Amino acid sequence: MTSQTHDKVVIVGGGPAGTAAAAELACHGLKSVIIDEAPKLGGVIYRGPLRKTDSLPHLDDNLKRAMTALQTRYQAHRESIEVKTQTRVLGPEGSNQLLLSDDSGLSRQPYGHLILATGCHERSVPFPGWQLPGVMLLGGVQLQLKSGLVRPGQRMALVGTGPLLPLVACQLHKAGVDVVGVYEASPFAKLAKEAVALLNKPKLTLSGMSMMSYLKKHKIPFKYGWGIVSAQGEEQLSSIHVAPYDSQWRPQRDLAEQVAVDAIGVGYGFVARTQLAMLLGLEHTYSKVSGYVPALDEWHQSQNHSAFVVGDSNGLLGADAAICEGQLAALRLAWQCGKITESELFSRATKVNNKLARIKKFRFGFDRFSDRQPGLLSLAQPQTVVCRCEQVRKEQLDEAIAQGVKDITSLKMRTRIGMGDCQGKTCSSYALDYLHQAGLTENIGVIKPRFPLDPIPFTLME
Amino acid sequence: MKKYDVVIAGGGAVGAACAYFLSRDTDLKIALIDLKKPGNASRASAGGLWAIGESVGLGCGVIFFKTLSKLHSEAQGKEVPVMRPHQLPDCFFEFALTSNNMYPALHQEMLEKHDVDFKFERTGLKFIMYNEEDRLYAEQITQGIPHLADQVRWLDAEQLKKEEPYVTDDAIGAIDFICDHQVNPYRLVDAYLEGARQNGVSLYLNTEVTSVIRNGNVVEGVKTSDEVFFCDTLINASGAWANELYQQATGRTMPVYPVKGQIVLSERMPKIMNGCISTSDCYIAQKDNGEILIGSSTEEKGFDTTNSLDKIQELSQGAMKCLPILKESSIKRCWAGLRPGTPDELPILGPVEGVEGYLNACGHFRTGILTSAITGQLMTELIMGKTPSLDLTPFSVERFEEAEQKAG
Numbered sequence: 001m002t003s004q005t006h007d008k009v010v011i012v013g014g015g016p017a018g019t020a021a022a023a024e025l026a027c028h029g030l031k032s033v034i035i036d037e038a039p040k041l042g043g044v045i046y047r048g049p050l051r052k053t054d055s056l057p058h059l060d061d062n063l064k065r066a067m068t069a070l071q072t073r074y075q076a077h078r079e080s081i082e083v084k085t086q087t088r089v090l091g092p093e094g095s096n097q098l099l100l101s102d103d104s105g106l107s108r109q110p111y112g113h114l115i116l117a118t119g120c121h122e123r124s125v126p127f128p129g130w131q132l133p134g135v136m137l138l139g140g141v142q143l144q145l146k147s148g149l150v151r152p153g154q155r156m157a158l159v160g161t162g163p164l165l166p167l168v169a170c171q172l173h174k175a176g177v178d179v180v181g182v183y184e185a186s187p188f189a190k191l192a193k194e195a196v197a198l199l200n201k202p203k204l205t206l207s208g209m210s211m212m213s214y215l216k217k218h219k220i221p222f223k224y225g226w227g228i229v230s231a232q233g234e235e236q237l238s239s240i241h242v243a244p245y246d247s248q249w250r251p252q253r254d255l256a257e258q259v260a261v262d263a264i265g266v267g268y269g270f271v272a273r274t275q276l277a278m279l280l281g282l283e284h285t286y287s288k289v290s291g292y293v294p295a296l297d298e299w300h301q302s303q304n305h306s307a308f309v310v311g312d313s314n315g316l317l318g319a320d321a322a323i324c325e326g327q328l329a330a331l332r333l334a335w336q337c338g339k340i341t342e343s344e345l346f347s348r349a350t351k352v353n354n355k356l357a358r359i360k361k362f363r364f365g366f367d368r369f370s371d372r373q374p375g376l377l378s379l380a381q382p383q384t385v386v387c388r389c390e391q392v393r394k395e396q397l398d399e400a401i402a403q404g405v406k407d408i409t410s411l412k413m414r415t416r417i418g419m420g421d422c423q424g425k426t427c428s429s430y431a432l433d434y435l436h437q438a439g440l441t442e443n444i445g446v447i448k449p450r451f452p453l454d455p456i457p458f459t460l461m462e
Numbered sequence: 463m464k465k466y467d468v469v470i471a472g473g474g475a476v477g478a479a480c481a482y483f484l485s486r487d488t489d490l491k492i493a494l495i496d497l498k499k500p501g502n503a504s505r506a507s508a509g510g511l512w513a514i515g516e517s518v519g520l521g522c523g524v525i526f527f528k529t530l531s532k533l534h535s536e537a538q539g540k541e542v543p544v545m546r547p548h549q550l551p552d553c554f555f556e557f558a559l560t561s562n563n564m565y566p567a568l569h570q571e572m573l574e575k576h577d578v579d580f581k582f583e584r585t586g587l588k589f590i591m592y593n594e595e596d597r598l599y600a601e602q603i604t605q606g607i608p609h610l611a612d613q614v615r616w617l618d619a620e621q622l623k624k625e626e627p628y629v630t631d632d633a634i635g636a637i638d639f640i641c642d643h644q645v646n647p648y649r650l651v652d653a654y655l656e657g658a659r660q661n662g663v664s665l666y667l668n669t670e671v672t673s674v675i676r677n678g679n680v681v682e683g684v685k686t687s688d689e690v691f692f693c694d695t696l697i698n699a700s701g702a703w704a705n706e707l708y709q710q711a712t713g714r715t716m717p718v719y720p721v722k723g724q725i726v727l728s729e730r731m732p733k734i735m736n737g738c739i740s741t742s743d744c745y746i747a748q749k750d751n752g753e754i755l756i757g758s759s760t761e762e763k764g765f766d767t768t769n770s771l772d773k774i775q776e777l778s779q780g781a782m783k784c785l786p787i788l789k790e791s792s793i794k795r796c797w798a799g800l801r802p803g804t805p806d807e808l809p810i811l812g813p814v815e816g817v818e819g820y821l822n823a824c825g826h827f828r829t830g831i832l833t834s835a836i837t838g839q840l841m842t843e844l845i846m847g848k849t850p851s852l853d854l855t856p857f858s859v860e861r862f863e864e865a866e867q868k869a870g
Contacts, residue, residue, distance in 0.1 A: 093771055106771070404659055407668055409498055413505065413648040416751075421729065421794060443668040445498070450795035451769040455729060458788045461778035 008033055009333060010098065010111035012089050012276060015043020016319040017311025018117035019074050020326035026077030028334035033082045035089055035100065035109065043119055044139060045319050046070045050147045060170070062207060063146075066319065084109075090452035091279045099452070106460050113308075113337075115329055116277055117322070120270040120290070120312035124426045126386045126394070127379035128230040130266070134237030138267025142168050151177050153263025157240060159228040160267030161185040161370040166211040166222065168265055173218055181259055182215065183226040183242050185249050185268070185376075190369050191224070197365025200358045228266060228379065229256050240264055250375030269372060271429050272313050275449035280305055284446065289367050290315045291429050292446050299332035300325055308333065317363050324356040374437055377430070387427035389420015397434055407444045408435060418447040421455060466664070468845060469684055469693040470494040471671045471707055474504035475647065475830045476823050477699030478654035479838030485661035487842050492663045493691055494655070495684070497670040501767040503701055503830060506725060506799020508747050508757050509647035510738060511832045513562035514613055514639040515587040517555045518603045519548030520740040522723065522801075522828040526760040528742065547603045553856040554808055555607075558829060560852060561836035562641060568835055569645075576657040580649040581750050586737040587642035588617070588626065590633050590784055596742060600637045613641045628734045628787050644738055644747055647831050654834070671700075674710035681711050681819040695845055697821045702765070702800040704810075704824035708859075711820045716810060716859050718825045720765050720800035723758035724773045726781070729794045734787055743780025753794065756781040767798040803827050811837065811857040812844060821845075822859055 009025055011018045014036035022032045040047050046067045074081060086102055089109075093099040098109045122137040129135065136144075136152060138160055144152045145168075155178045158165050162184075169182045198205045215222050229241040229251045243256035271291040278284060282302045284292040294302055294309045301308050308329035311322030328349055335345040380386055382395035392415045400414045408431055411417055417431055418424030424431075424447035435444045468484060470477045473496025481494045498505075512521040519527050527548040569582040591597050604614050615638040622629060622636045629636075659665055666686070674696065675683040683692035698707045702720035709715055730752035739746040748754050759773040774796055782788050802825050804810060810825035821844060823837050836852070843850045 092768065099771060108771075403656060404665065407498075410652075410667065414652055423795065445668075450797050452793065452796065455792035455794050457792050458728070458778055458782055461775045461793070462782065462789075 007031075007112045008110070009113045009115060010035065010109055011115045011117060012098070013043065013117035013119055013311070013313070014038070014041040014083065014085070015117060015119055015311060015322065016046060016070060017119075017313075017322035017326040018043070018115065019070055020323040021115050021117065021308075021310060021330040022081045023073045023077050024327045024330035025334065026080035028330075028339040029080075030330075030334060030337060030339060031080045031082070033084060033109065035084045035087050035098075037086065037088050039085050041074055041083060041085070042067060042070055043319075044143060047147055049149050051149065053149055088454050089276055090454065090456060091276070092451075101452075101454075101456055101460065106456075113333055114280075114305075115308040115310060115326070115333075116313055117309075117311045117326060118273045118276055118313040120273050120316055121425055122267070123269040123271050123429050125228075125266060125268045125376055125379065126384050126430060127228055128381050128384050129232055129237070129240075131385060131388060132231050132233045132237045133235070134233065134261075134263045135231050136263060136265055138164055138168055138265040139270070141263075141265035142171065145171055145175055151175055152265070153261070154178060155180055155261050156263045156265065157181045157183065157242070157259055157261045158265045158267065159183045159185075159240075159242065160265070161269065162267065162366060163208055164267050166208065166215060168267075169220060169222075170211050170214050173215075173220060179220045180261060181242070182220065182222045183228070184222065184224045185227040185245050185373070186224065186369050187247075188224040194365035194369050197361050197368075200365075201362040204362065227251060228264075229253060230379075231264070237262060237264065245373075245375060247373070248375040249373035250378055268376060269370065270312065270316050271425075272315060273425075274309075274313055275423065275425070275453050277302075277307070277309055277313065278446070278449050279451060279453065280307060282307060282309070286432075287315060288372070291432070300329045301332060317359060321356055321359045321363065324352045324359070327352050328356075372433070374433075377433055377437055380430075386430055387415075387417040387420065389422055389426070390416040390418075392417045392427070397431065401435070401438050406440050408432060408447055409445050411435070412447060423447070423449050423453070463690050463692065464493070465692045466491045466493045467693065468492045468695045468697060469691050470697045470699055471684060472496060472699035472701055472704075472824075473651070473655065473665070473667065474502055474699065474701050475507075475651050475654070475834035476701070476826055476837050477697070478651050478658065479834035480697050480699055480823055480841045481658035481663045482654040482661070483838035483842040484845065485658045485663045488846060490845070492658070493666060493693070494658065494663055495666040495669050495671050495686060495691070497668060499703070501702065501720065501722075501765060501798065501800035503723075503799040503801050504647055504651050506723065506797055507647040507831050508725065508745065508755050509645045509650065509749070509831055510587070510642070510745065510747060511562055511565060511644055512587045512639070512642040512738070512740075513558040513832060514555075514607065514610060515589075515642045515740060516829050516832065517550045517558050518607065519550075520587065520589050520603075521745050522758050522760070523548055524740060524742055525744065525758060526828065529760045547599060547606060549603075549606045550807060551856070553853070557836060557852060557857075558833055559641075561833045564835040564839070565643070565645065572653045572657060576653065576660055578649070578653040578656045580653040581646035582643065583645070583750065584643050585747075587639045588622070588636040588737050588739050590622070590629060590636050590739055590741045592632055592634065592741075597634065599742070604637065613639055615640055625736055626739070628785050629739070630784055630786055633784075638737065642738065645831065646749065650831060650834070654838075671707065674707060676711065679817055681817065693819070695819050695821060697823050697841055699823040701824065701830070702802045704802055704822070708822070708824075712814055712817050714863075716822075716825075717805050717862055718802050718810065719762070721803035721827070722761040722763050722766060722798050722800055723828075724761075724769055724777065724796060724798045725758055726756040726774055726777050726796050727794050728754040728756075728788065728791045731791055734785065739784060741780060741784050743783065744777045746781050746784060754781075754785075754788070754791075762803075765800060767800065769796045769798055801828050802830070805862070809833065809837070809857055810859045811840060812850075812854040814859055
């Protein structure tokens with residue numbers, strides 16, 4: 001009996017990476033359990049509406065195709081894949097179990113093998129007014145549209161960097177939102193330099209171009225080299241200031257323009273969601289694009305704990321790459337379990353790796369274009385709150401650093417940054433960048449996640 | 463190569479206190495070397511200054527004693543020993559109470575001279591009684607400390623209700639130790655370090671002492687991964703890791719070992735507690751930001767710092783029994799710290815016979831925050847060549863060697 005449960009592959013996260021891994025495992029006769037906190041598989045990107053709807057006028061055909069593909073992938077193997085939705089992983093329990101919580105309480109999930117596909121979360125960029133209702137992160141705006149089927153605002157602007165800006169702008173407009181401006185922090189010239197890289201995925205590049213022409217056709221201003229300065233409003237956002245950014249993304253405040261809006265989407269990037277991997281004790285290394293990411297071999301397997309980490313949770317590459325990584329991990333596991341031969345492993349993996357390589361070249365082009373510049377850190381003013389849970393202001397970070405704080409744990413102890421309910425998911429990437437900017441690069445550490453990863457009611461302990 | 467008068471290995475409450483008092487009272491050139499490791503007890507602690515409470519076996523002690531009793535009864539089969547208050551020897555009372563008395567002034571001093579606030583709060587520590595057995599236990603405690611009668615207050619159910627309205631109606635009363643208070647443990651360590659820094663101590667944080675430099679029976683300094691620190695005196699304040707350094711410095715071993723303690727922390731709540739609480743299941747303290755801290759398990763699992771559901775359940779159940787309002791709240795986070803335990807629960811302080819240039823300031827077990835101040839003061843006195851203001855004989859490492867010889 002125990003051997004059966006221990007054989008099970010437990011996959012945390014049912015997005016593109018996790019679902020692809022489960023499907024690939026099933027192809028080789030391996031059963032898996034997918035645990036996901038949402039009511040539906042698909043991850044933030046392909047979950048789709050959480051209630052029934054007849055039409056999705058604002059969602060483009062590419063997205064609908066991808067959603068269907070993921071569902072098909074799962075449906076074809078559903079007998080081998082157990083899905084636990086609306087279930088949260090609170091952390092490890094003992095040496096080969098996870099502690100879960102759902103509506104019915106706490107439970108333990110034993111595992112023989114573990115694949116983490118926990119995705120990413122948005123990178124917060126504090127600026128004056130960023131806590132006003134109506135200021136949202138870009139992915140959140142998209143989720144309201146795609147899963148909530150609500151318009152996040154009537155009159156909106158988008159600020160940030162990267163391909164999500166035009167995509168969400170089109171989606172908002174199609175959903176009937178008045179999009180008054182899109183502000184991309186990097187200059188167009190920088191994008192042009194990446195043309196060769198972008199041609200690795202001609203279809204995606206083409207679709208990006210068609211989005212840009214859609215915006216043009218509907219007279220939605222798209223400004224390169226511009227970004228957010230501040231947000232204003234009494235109880236609710238009423239306007240923002242945007243300004244041209246210099247090459248370091250420092251806003252030229254004297255050229256700032258005020259734009260009346262009732263909501264904005266802010267998208268200056270994402271951070272790999274690695275809290276569970278850290279709690280499991282996997283080694284991590286720092287990456288400027290993705291934050292701390294697990295140290296893995298070419299099959300996405302960690303040295304210690306031998307867990308696999310795939311998709312955005314091991315570095316931000318997007319959904320297509322996540323699918324490839326899920327497949328690679330599953331193939332390696334199938335080989336480790338003796339389900340496929342070494343030559344089958346390598347022949348199948350080569351195809352996936354080739355695809356992955358093309359995606360990476362494309363993606364790295366965008367990473368270079370959207371490379372975060374230090375000016376972004378100067379948006380926050382001394383009084384601006386940088387840790388929302390604990391209401392820590394930027395000047396408190398400055399004071400601590402002036403007093404000799406050289407690492408993030410000391411910064412946390414001194415200011416309480418990262419000690420709130422979100423355990424630093426919101427503020428720690430800013431704090432890390434800030435320490436780096438202060439010239440502190442070695443041994444600065446990371447805000448360590450604590451058990452449980454989400455608060456749990458005391459009553460579950462009765 | 464660097465040369466200091468004093469090098470302190472370890473920057474927890476004890477090491478930081480040594481750095482502060484030494485830098486305040488002497489002109490010596492001092493360095494403190496610290497590496498954050500999972501399980502650092504000062505950062506994991508509750509911050510209770512429970513001088514009487516801990517000396518008579520409440521606070522962490524009650525859990526420790528229960529665990530001991532359980533192990534004892536399991537080892538002896540069915541014979542269940544009667545649970546009696548677990549009182550530490552008089553020398554510890556003096557040590558703990560002297561240290562405790564230092565905090566009000568230290569708090570003022572830190573605020574005024576160094577602009578740091580370690581959040582000293584006068585709370586008292588109440589032992590909540592649910593039944594006659596608890597009352598007998600409490601009576602035994604007070605009988606054991608007749609000289610401290612003025613620090614003990616008995617509360618009947620009605621008085622308790624008035625002072626702690628959220629404590630369960632099932633409580634029949636409490637004894638309150640009116641001199642037992644609390645601080646914020648991170649802020650305390652931070653305050654010592656910041657004070658020390660302002661007084662000129664060189665802080666080498668995120669730096670690991672890799673070995674001790676010894677010349678015959680003289681300790682001459684320490685090495686880190688990329689530097690050498692020579693010193694006249696090395697203070698070993700490395701907590702649960704102290705034995706490692708001791709071995710290198712003296713070639714002998716001493717019984718300091720990690721005792722794991724798991725802690726449960728609630729979300730922020732409105733103020734529901736006026737004082738700190740101890741029951742026979744757990745201790746409970748509400749911190750200045752509203753979070754309620756529940757401690758603490760007592761486990762010997764080496765350097766393991768993972769959380770386990772069984773202990774978290776036990777602590778949470780104990781806390782909910784005492785404060786039913788917690789059922790409306792959530793557990794925000796849990797963690798585990800490693801107390802530097804010793805067999806007789808007393809710290810190991812002072813010089814080692816036959817070894818020069820070395821001082822122990824370790825083995826503080828569950829009272830490092832409380833006794834950091836007096837430890838800092840005593841180490842300063844030793845280094846200045848003064849007669850220590852408290853007799854250090856009972857805390858000398860030789861007590862274990864003698865015990866071993868006797869046993870041998």
